[in-house]
Amino acid sequence: MAKKQAHSDHGPTGKAVGHVNGNEPAATDASHSRVAELSNLLDQAQTQLHATLEAKEMADRDRAMLAHELRTPLTAIMGFADVMRTELLGPLGHEKYRGYVKDIHCSAQHVLQLCDAVLDLARAQSEEIPIEPVDIRIADSVDKALSMLGGMAVEYGIKLETEIAPDFPILHTDRHMLERALINLVSNAIKFTPRGGRVTVVAKVDPADGAVILVISDTGIGIAPEDLARVMRPFVQIKAAQNGKRPGSGLGLPITEALVRRLGGEFELRSKPGVGTAATIRFPRAIQRAA
Ligand SMILES: Nc1ncnc2c1ncn2[C@@H]1O[C@H](COP(=O)(O)OP(=O)(O)OP(=O)(O)O)[C@@H](O)[C@H]1O
Numbered sequence: 001m002a003k004k005q006a007h008s009d010h011g012p013t014g015k016a017v018g019h020v021n022g023n024e025p026a027a028t029d030a031s032h033s034r035v036a037e038l039s040n041l042l043d044q045a046q047t048q049l050h051a052t053l054e055a056k057e058m059a060d061r062d063r064a065m066l067a068h069e070l071r072t073p074l075t076a077i078m079g080f081a082d083v084m085r086t087e088l089l090g091p092l093g094h095e096k097y098r099g100y101v102k103d104i105h106c107s108a109q110h111v112l113q114l115c116d117a118v119l120d121l122a123r124a125q126s127e128e129i130p131i132e133p134v135d136i137r138i139a140d141s142v143d144k145a146l147s148m149l150g151g152m153a154v155e156y157g158i159k160l161e162t163e164i165a166p167d168f169p170i171l172h173t174d175r176h177m178l179e180r181a182l183i184n185l186v187s188n189a190i191k192f193t194p195r196g197g198r199v200t201v202v203a204k205v206d207p208a209d210g211a212v213i214l215v216i217s218d219t220g221i222g223i224a225p226e227d228l229a230r231v232m233r234p235f236v237q238i239k240a241a242q243n244g245k246r247p248g249s250g251l252g253l254p255i256t257e258a259l260v261r262r263l264g265g266e267f268e269l270r271s272k273p274g275v276g277t278a279a280t281i282r283f284p285r286a287i288q289r290a291a
């Protein structure tokens with residue numbers, strides 16, 4: 001996960017730089033330093049927590065448990081930070097406090113997103129979570145995914161396109177799982193495609209065996225052959241692709257693969273560095289709604 005940029009004013013030691021001017025009493029300055037220190041400690045805790053959650057030796061079950069346990073205090077921290085940010089109970093009193101509160105909210109939000117992704121992976125891999133099949137018009141699900149990610153596409157300067165075969169059948173499967181897989185793949189395609197590029201979602205049926213095929217392709221940076229298998233593992237992100245500003249925690253692809261498998265399908269990633277990537281989901285004919 002890209003580390004957040006601190007908004008506060010820190011010195012080379014990592015401690016807050018106190019600005020003493022003639023108008024500020026010393027006690028106020030000391031409390032600024034204290035809050036800045038707290039904000040720094042939270043930053044360190046965030047880094048430590050990432051490392052713990054990402055540690056290979058940690059069992060999936062323990063990781064899911066830790067993520068679950070952390071959700072409640074993180075939600076509370078975010079709630080309190082929000083009350084302070086909006087000055088609901090009174091003014092914060094100093095401009096710097098606003099920066100610290102923003103940092104605290106931002107740190108908590110990052111860790112909360114990481115916890116949610118860890119829990120999503122555990123759920124996708126668990127046989128105990130039931131599949132709830134409903135009839136699905138793929139055009140609706142694709143529209144939903146693309147409109148959710150429309151803002152991101154505009155921000156990254158990417159054109160979104162769809163090619164849905166006119167005879168594409170109604171599917172009978174778990175809507176939430178299918179849409180989550182689509183969203184993960186389209187968001188990757190947008191994130192890893194340079195400005196001016198294109199992301200296309202194709203839905204078609206294999207005439208040979210009636211298999212249902214969804215392909216999400218992009219004109220992006222691509223993935224080197226030696227990294228193709230690696231990126232399917234939790235927490236793996238290709239450093240060169242991050243460019244210092246691509247958000248995420250390296251869980252989208254493993255979650256997607258687990259979801260697709262859970263729905264009885266197969267997932268495949270093909271890529272050519274500098275040309276683009278195509279992610280293919282293939283479901284057996286049986287996923288089509290019975291006539
Ligand atoms: N379409 C793509 N083009 C190029 N590289 C990709 C693409 N999709 C994934 N990758 C590479 O694979 C890595 C893992 O992808 P994955 O979706 O699991 O994690 P993420 O997108 O970094 O974070 P998250 O999905 O948790 O927000 C990415 O960090 C990136 O390096």
Ligand SMILES: [Mg+2]
Nearest residue numbers: 188248252253
């Ligand atoms: Mg992703």
